[in-house]
Amino acid sequence: MIYLILATICSASIVLLFKISxxxxxVVSMMNYVIASCIAIYFIVTKNTLGVFEFSSDHSEIGGKFVISIGxxxxxxxxxSFIFYQKSVYESGASLASMFGKLGIxxxxxxxxxxxxxYPTLFQWGGIFLALLAIIMVNIHPKVEQMSKRRMSYTLLLLFIFGGFGDFFNKIFQKYAPITLKPVFLLFVFGTAFMLSFTIILIQKIQVKKEALLIGAMVGVPNYFASFFLIEALRYKSATVxxxxxxxxxxxxxxxxSRIFFGETLEKKDKIAVLITVLSLYLIQ
Structure with a gap:
């Protein structure tokens, strides 16, 4: 359970850092991927993980090429998922974009x-249902944001798919690859994302500012460890939990x-969602 808690804290930290920026x-994402890649390289060097590409028959079901491909x-x-999140925010509003991104699970x-x-237990099924209900309650604002069917059919659907498959590949790595290659897997995850985001910045000629680089560097640490601890959590509990x-x-x-440090007021539905979330986490554990 400790790995799941740590992964959750890291994930929330990413959102909060984006919130203040x-x-x-x-640019923030590019720098974040640079830092996450550097952390992965550090673990590879200190654990000598690169030397584990040649497997004995009893060491792993799948070799290093698979780990690199999945990464x-x-x-x-x-x-x-990041690109379509941005597009969804513009077309359908932040609330619906956030909801569809979260429902990718x-x-x-x-x-x-x-x-x-x-298969989850009966209590865990109840917790899963409540967790999904809380996600929907927090992110839906029917009086503020209205969405047409046309908008939903494209960007939100792709956000749901890309985000969901990104998480699914973490599960595939945990299921089939040796845990010693986790830093290698994460290096190729964040290294690939860095190269692609860097290419976008060059093509669009986006100006790179120091503030964005600083925030990106701060985001990179919890971003790496969110995936790191999430994979660990999947070793001990099922993906459905x-x-x-x-x-x-x-x-x-x-x-x-956000309520404590940013002074944000909670709507009645948000307060109910908090209580539902606490209950869902209790049932899921």
């Missing part, structure tokens, strides 16, 4: 049930911290 998000795919989906949950038969708790828990932390 008005810098260009492509690259995950990095691509990470960046795609349904994909790894469904795949884990179908492929690996990771980890992903909804991870998502709902990060929302809870963001709401509480």
């Amino acid at each position: 008005n810098s260009n998000r492509y 690259i795919l995950t990095g691509i989906f990470f960046l795609l 349904l994909l790894p949950m469904i795949f884990s049930i179908v492929i690996w038969r990771e 980890v992903f909804p708790a991870y998502s709902a828990g990060s929302i809870l932390i963001v709401i509480v911290v």
Whole structure:
């Protein structure tokens, strides 16, 4: 449970850091991927992980090429989900974009049930349902943001798919690859996302400012460890438990911290969502 808690705290930290920044998000993301890649390189060097590409038959089901391939795919989906999150915010509003991004956890949950038969207990099913309900309650503002069917059919759907598959690839790594190669996997995840985001910045000729680089460097640390601890959590609990708790828990932390440090007022539905989230986490654990 400690790994899930740490992953959730790291995930919430990313959102809170973005909250205090008005810098260009492509630049922030690029620098964040640089720092996350550097952390991965540090772990590779200190643990000598690069020397584990030659496996004995009893060491792993799948070799290093698979780890690299999955890492690259995950990095691509990470960046795609970010791009479509930005597009969804512009077209459909921040609330709906956030909700569809969070609900992407349904994909790894469904795949884990179908492929690996990771069935939740009755209490955990109740917790999962409450977690999803809390996510929807926090992010829906029907009086402020109205969405047409045309908007929903494209960007929000792709955000849901890309975000969900990004999380699913973390599960695939945890399921089949040796844990000693986790820094290598994360290096290719964040390294790929960095190269793609850097390319976008060059193509769009986006101005790089010091503030954006500083915020990006700060984001890079919790971003790396969010994935690091999430993979660890998946080793001890099923994906159907980890992903909804991870998502709902990060929302809870963001709401509480925003209330305490940023003075944000909570609507009645947000207060109810907080209580529902606490209950869902209790049932899921």
